[in-house]
Amino acid sequence: MSTHSAGESTAAPLPPSPVGTPLLGHMRVLRSDPLTFLQAQVRQYGDVVRIHVGPASLVVVAHPDGVRHVLQDQAKRYGKRTRGLAALRELLGHGLLTSEGSFWLRQRRLAQPAFHRQRLAGFARTMVDAASDLASELEARADAGTAFDVAEDCMRLTLRIASSTLFGKDVSGAWHDIADAMGRVQVFTYKRLTQALPIPRRLPLPTHRRFERDTHMLDRVVRGIIETRRRDTGAHHDLLQMMLEQQDADTGERMSDTQLRDEVLTMLLAGHETTANALSWTLMLLSQHPSVRRDLEAELAQVLGGRKPTDEDLPRLALTRRVVDEVLRLYPPAWSLSRVAIEDDVIGGFRIPKGTYLLLSPWVTHRHPRVWDNPEGFDPDRFLPEHEQERPRFAWFPFGGGPRQCIGNQFALMELVLVLATLLQRVRLNLTPGQIIRPAPAITLRPRSGVWVTAARAP
Ligand code: HEM
Numbered sequence: 001m002s003t004h005s006a007g008e009s010t011a012a013p014l015p016p017s018p019v020g021t022p023l024l025g026h027m028r029v030l031r032s033d034p035l036t037f038l039q040a041q042v043r044q045y046g047d048v049v050r051i052h053v054g055p056a057s058l059v060v061v062a063h064p065d066g067v068r069h070v071l072q073d074q075a076k077r078y079g080k081r082t083r084g085l086a087a088l089r090e091l092l093g094h095g096l097l098t099s100e101g102s103f104w105l106r107q108r109r110l111a112q113p114a115f116h117r118q119r120l121a122g123f124a125r126t127m128v129d130a131a132s133d134l135a136s137e138l139e140a141r142a143d144a145g146t147a148f149d150v151a152e153d154c155m156r157l158t159l160r161i162a163s164s165t166l167f168g169k170d171v172s173g174a175w176h177d178i179a180d181a182m183g184r185v186q187v188f189t190y191k192r193l194t195q196a197l198p199i200p201r202r203l204p205l206p207t208h209r210r211f212e213r214d215t216h217m218l219d220r221v222v223r224g225i226i227e228t229r230r231r232d233t234g235a236h237h238d239l240l241q242m243m244l245e246q247q248d249a250d251t252g253e254r255m256s257d258t259q260l261r262d263e264v265l266t267m268l269l270a271g272h273e274t275t276a277n278a279l280s281w282t283l284m285l286l287s288q289h290p291s292v293r294r295d296l297e298a299e300l301a302q303v304l305g306g307r308k309p310t311d312e313d314l315p316r317l318a319l320t321r322r323v324v325d326e327v328l329r330l331y332p333p334a335w336s337l338s339r340v341a342i343e344d345d346v347i348g349g350f351r352i353p354k355g356t357y358l359l360l361s362p363w364v365t366h367r368h369p370r371v372w373d374n375p376e377g378f379d380p381d382r383f384l385p386e387h388e389q390e391r392p393r394f395a396w397f398p399f400g401g402g403p404r405q406c407i408g409n410q411f412a413l414m415e416l417v418l419v420l421a422t423l424l425q426r427v428r429l430n431l432t433p434g435q436i437i438r439p440a441p442a443i444t445l446r447p448r449s450g451v452w453v454t455a456a457r458a459p
Pocket of ligand 1: 333
């Protein structure tokens with residue numbers, strides 16, 4: 001697919017568009033089954049397709065070159081001020097994920113050192129210790145022979161890891177309330193961004209009240225994190241401390257309490273929910289593909305020989321990493337990204353007038369039949385270095401790309417590999433039979449009814 005400069009914009013046609021229901025357009029199907037719907041539109045209409053949500057239209061860009069154009073090469077022409085952003089701000093305020101311009105850049109520069117390579121290496125121990133504790137619990141469940149939803153364990157584990165490493169406080173005791181609230185606010189937020197016309201939040205509807213209660217609960221967790229640190233006079237070098245100590249170069253002012261709340265909540269939610277989902281999908285896929293699991297166990301035995309993994313083992317856990325990459329391809333936890341065109345542009349020969357909303361979907365691009373062989377199949381070896389070179393750069397973009405690329409991508413990849421290497425040396429998880437596991441697309445992609453398994457001690 002070719003992308004072009006703005007000079008050609010007036011001559012180019014608008015992207016093709018399927019006919020939707022009068023007034024609502026494609027709103028209903030975007031809510032009920034967006035994954036299948038979007039894939040079908042791209043198959044039928046091509047790599048740039050316009051769909052309708054009430055009076056608004058949304059252009060889906062599916063080809064990796066178009067994705068690169070929007071996220072990286074022409075990132076200056078695209079902003080984040082979409083309806084999705086407005087809906088997310090109701091929860092996250094103006095944290096790193098939901099801010100823009102010079103304000104965003106300042107916050108990004110402030111947070112970046114907390115994710116530097118050396119800092120991440122220091123987190124490895126916490127990640128492995130947390131995974132070892134979970135492995136012990138799973139061994140006990142193996143002995144008891146009970147079935148359980150491992151997606152819940154994944155949430156609790158990643159919450160413990162994110163809160164301990166970034167804020168020095170383990171809040172996983174509240175995991176159940178946090179996971180419940182997160183599940184509901186996501187569905188609420190996703191519904192709001194797919195409403196034909198947004199319903200004012202001040203209307204006293206039960207769903208609005210529930211959203212407020214959930215937000216208050218999350219606020220309490222965040223306040224707890226901040227207050228604990230303010231009472232603690234010891235030396236800390238984590239993300240929270242950087243935020244607390246940040247001072248404006250000109251005025252000397254510190255971050256306001258509201259800003260601090262927004263940043264901590266953003267990191268807490270963005271830092272655990274996505275990784276938990278990736279881990280759940282991995283455990284599901286490994287149970288469905290025993291030969292890959294056996295190869296993975298063989299790699300772990302060879303590299304680690306029964307000991308706990310460290311940060312230094314990462315380069316040698318190559319298959320483990322390929323498995324993670326393949327899971328993120330098939331089940332990208334952030335399955336859709338939205339942008340708005342700030343200027344006229346042309347993508348793939350189609351006109352993108354200023355103000356157009358765009359939807360980039362890792363789910364759609366990662367399963368694009370003209371980009372991937374056997375796109376629906378699970379095959380970690382497509383991530384062998386020799387195959388990677390065969391694909392365009394943005395064929396795989398679970399962490400986005402360009403200036404707004406996920407700040408936690410290396411954190412997440414390291415966590416996923418270390419957690420898998422720890423767990424799989426000690427337990428095998430097998431899906432309970434007769435289960436149909438479907439993705440539930442809201443802001444992230446969760447397994448709709450969890451991932452029910454039984455455990456066995458590793459052979
Ligand atoms: C498998 C795990 C993860 C996935 C799939 C994921 C995915 C993404 C994606 C796609 C974006 C870009 C959104 C956009 O361009 O609109 C993003 C941004 C972000 N992610 Fe992640 N993420 C993951 C883990 C993490 C972790 C572990 C953290 C923090 C510890 C984190 C924090 C953030 C933040 C703060 C942003 C906003 C960055 C900015 O705009 O400057 N994420 N993530």
